[in-house]
Amino acid sequence: MLPEAKGGGGHGPIIKWLIEEEFAKVSPGLAFALAPAIGEAYYLLGMAPKLVDKYLDAALDGTAKFTFTGTDPVGSFNHTEAPVFAVKDGDDWILNGTKLFATYGTIAKFHFPSGKCDDGKFRQWYVDAETPGVEAKAVDKKLGLAGTMNGDVSYRNVRVPHEQICNVPNGAEFDRIGNQSGYIGACCCAVGGAQGILAKTVDYMKQRTSHGEPLGSMTVIADHLARFATRIEAAQCFLHTELQGFRKGYGGKPHTSMLKPFCCDMFADVARGCLELWGGIGVNEDVGVSRYIRDALTMLAADRPATAHYQQIAHVVLGLDVKKTLSI
Ligand SMILES: Cc1cc2nc3c(=O)[nH]c(=O)nc-3n(C[C@H](O)[C@H](O)[C@H](O)COP(=O)(O)OP(=O)(O)OC[C@H]3O[C@@H](n4cnc5c(N)ncnc54)[C@H](O)[C@@H]3O)c2cc1C
The missing domain is CATH 1.20.140.10 (Butyryl-CoA Dehydrogenase, subunit A, domain 3)
Structure with missing residues (x-):
């Protein structure tokens, strides 16, 4: 694609x-x-x-997996109770929170977390899985879709430059x-x-x-x-x-x-x-x-x-x- x-x-x-x-x-x-x-x-x-060039080879040979991490523990569409996930700090955002059940959560090279910001708006970023503070734990057992792996991902003081906001x-x-x-x-x-x-x-x-x-x-x-x-x-x-x-x-x-x-x-x-x-x-x-x-x-x-x-x-x-x- x-x-x-x-x-x-x-x-x-x-x-x-x-x-x-x-x-x-x-x-x-x-x-x-x-x-x-x-x-x-x-x-x-x-x-x-910018990601296309960085991940082009891995994307073409299929080794670059991506994960969308949006499901907050309070409920995936419980926007009113969603905790603040991102706080602006100068030209950066600091991400703190946990996202559940992310498909490819533990093996993705790249994350697209989304969540509530300190101004009350919801935004989405792209974050390299190697960024300090990003951790993922596999959901080992689930009812079905065994061919799909899921992971719970935590972000602890993950610093993301403002330019890594998805250009939505x-x-x-x-x-x-x-x-x-x-x-x-x-x-x-x-x-x-x-x-x-x-x-x-x-x-x-x-x-x-x-x-x-x-x-x-x-x-x-x-x-x-x-x-x-x-x-x-x-x-x-x-x-x-x-x-x-x-x-x-x-x-x-x-x-x-x-x-x-x-x-x-x-x-x-x-x-x-x-x-x-x-x-x-x-x-x-x-x-x-x-x-x-x-x-x-x-x-x-x-x-x-x-x-x-x-x-x-x-x-x-x-x-x-x-x-x-x-x-x-
Ligand atoms: C195989 C699999 C893959 C997934 N992959 C991803 C992924 O890649 N990334 C990701 O972010 N998430 C992923 N999820 C999570 C999934 O999106 C959520 O589990 C799903 O959206 C339900 O959200 P929840 O678990 O928070 O349910 P809850 O919000 O706890 O809802 C529980 C029940 O209450 C109902 N409900 C909740 N609030 C209301 C309301 N206000 N009014 C009426 N009914 C309500 C819900 O419809 C549901 O039936 C995955 C889940 C599975 C099972």
Whole structure:
């Protein structure tokens, strides 16, 4: 996704998302890991162009990992209770605080922490992982998305020059690039993951027999599978429409906040329903279907849970007087 002039492929994010969707058929966890590895980071690099040259080689050979550290222990969108993370000191900022669950938190060469400043505004910086005061601890065990590593990152008196503030043009653009694209990536993992477990389940339903007939030829089971296929198709249509919309520019309507819970709820429902059709063998880890449900459930929390997204929809689309909590 780096520019061709820099030796990259010059691709936009859509190709990355389609790759994520394909990978997710086999491993939603690996697909989810692609998001910060090859995606949003390069978009932010566009806002921090000095980094492109510094990290070009490592970015091109895939060894430069980036991490977005934004989730404060008081809650990822609890802006009113968020502690002050950054204080201005002359031409520098001093960062103090902890950020949870950052994807690639322990192996990233580069961090994009965001948080509240002493003037009450939220800002984002780029920080080299080697900067004194930056420490990361791996989250060793989690429910699912085992292919994605997470870390809790602490910043203790980390001094960052003012010029390392991300060159974010405006709030809407930050939201589109920093947040919306992450939500879309999660949706690609959800749609691909649902396609993956459904395909495996349909195959099994053709092989597994009862009373001499494949289970899949029984109306009740065929009906379940057809309903799952329909929900996946609907989510994929919504997702691919949104991909086109992203290409054209964020139009101010928070469709991704409808899309993220829509796709992730669908994946969780399909994974649960499919797993049930495998009977006892489905919970045997060697069979490779139970991890889809763990991944699906983990994705309900990643990239913000449904309540946060629907709150945004209620506020912006329905005009209800609820607090708008998602955008910085
Ligand atoms: C696999 C994975 C990868 C992640 N990667 C990253 C990453 O790279 N960088 C990063 O910064 N974070 C990352 N996160 C963290 C993730 O963004 C947060 O966990 C998520 O946004 C939820 O925030 P929280 O844990 O603070 O939940 P809480 O804020 O504690 O929320 C708990 C529940 O209450 C609801 N809730 C909270 N406040 C309100 C409210 N005002 N109104 C209504 N409902 C509310 C929430 O929707 C949720 O259902 C990752 C998480 C996971 C699971």
